[in-house]
Amino acid sequence: MTPPAPQRETAPTSDRSPHHVQDSAWTKTLLNKVPEVVLLFWVIKILSTTVGETAADFLSENLGLGLPATTAIMSILLAAILIAQFSVRRYVPAVYWLAVVLISVVGTLFSDNLVDNLGVSLWTTTAIFGTCLVLSFVAWYRSEHTLSIHSIVTRRREAFYWLAILFTFALGTSAGDLIAEKLAFGYVPSALVFGGIIALILVAHTMLGLDAVVAFWAAYILTRPFGASMGDYLTATPKDGGLGLGTNATSAIFLIVIIGVVGWFTVQDRTADRAALDEHAGA
Template sequence: MSQSPDIAADHRTTHAGHGAWTRILLNKVPEVTILFWVVKILSTTVGETAADFLNSNVGLGLSATTALMALLLAGVLVVQFSVRRYVPAIYWLAVVLVSVVGTLFSDNLVDNFGVSLWTTSAILGAGLIASFVAWYRSEHTLSIHSIVTRRREAYYWLAILFTFALGTSAGDLVAEKLSVGYFPSALIFGGVITLITAAYYGLKANAVLAFWAAYIVTRPFGASMGDFLTASPKDGGLGLGTNGTSALFLAIILACVGWFTIQDRREDRELVTVAA
């Protein structure tokens, strides 16, 4: 589901006198299209499978894997914040890494600290709500088409981190703790996404609300699908393993990002032609 972009905000440029966190930039996030949602869901599944791969197959352990991936994410976000516009490769690399780190944060709370999935889901849900409240009180909007300052971008990435971590906990809670199973859980979350989509297109639900509702639910959907694809048949999965699943989905993501980059450059050329 897409939102109507704030055209005025998207095309404003930097003005002297603005602080570093409030200086007006070009919009820093992509247009919301069907392909956007495809890559988003794939990135959520990769986050689940890649976290399991690094933790188990590579043998780094949960704590070392979390520290390493958090450091890598911090570096990519520094680059993301340093650019003045949306750059597909940087943006989607950050999304994939946020997915991995969000999964690891949730797994650390459960496996290393013994926090129950009920508690982690409640804590992370409260954190997500708090980030939305702080964002709205500061900026008076939650629209992703108004990410035109670094302060808004900071709120945006904080909210995304919470959605990925919450989605991991919620997905595991439904599939494992409640013994629903991985594939039935994916069907449940997929059904919720379908209802949100129907509410947006059929009932003209608020675009911003519909976007964030779908964004949140795609995470447990992707996590459940990731576990279903990689878990052994005795655990209710297909037993495809983390290696092949992660590699396949990463290849698809790279192909989509390549397409995004081509489209982005084509739009740039068209803008230059019009300006000339």
């Protein structure tokens, strides 16, 4: 099952050059900073989602750092990698996917802090993060007139993109916990529910003409609670309805797979670069 990819858009005239133009820091033109949406994109996205869930628990509970300290540390690391991401002029697989993994952890921690430390209900956090995500989309569209990830070619669009990504992870954490724990669906039934909805989105896009951008973001949001439910199922004890693999083993296995896939992306990216250079030299 491959969730939909947004259709490509022709960038505005000011966006067509792959080089910087003499413009403000937030509107200078860049190469697209987001990877192609293929099957492996969704695989690594779900894996990073699960790592976000298990890593947050590992750092906070197993290492005894507690939620506030863990959130502060991971937020600093996320800020550092986002600075690196904004600094590069093009999509760099290692930088991009490290940012996704870290933002997954931070989004999870934001939700957990509100629920566990401040006593905010999962109903409320789901509503809060859902509203924040909608507002970020509205601001993004009003500013740029597109939500397509194939047009992330300016600083402003990149800022909107990562803000939306953060809210999708926080929303997915709250919604996933709400369904699996508060409403007592359990981990596997919750994963089946979210997976089923993703499948319906795919059918709606491929057979019923659902807009590609809408389908992409809907699937992107739902992969968070889907991956989190799977992560909880793998790490929870059999008594609690899980497989009992623990956060250590689950995080390590998924991180190894993520590193392998990112390595493959990097090799493919460099191969494409060499092919482009050879073609240009022979022209």
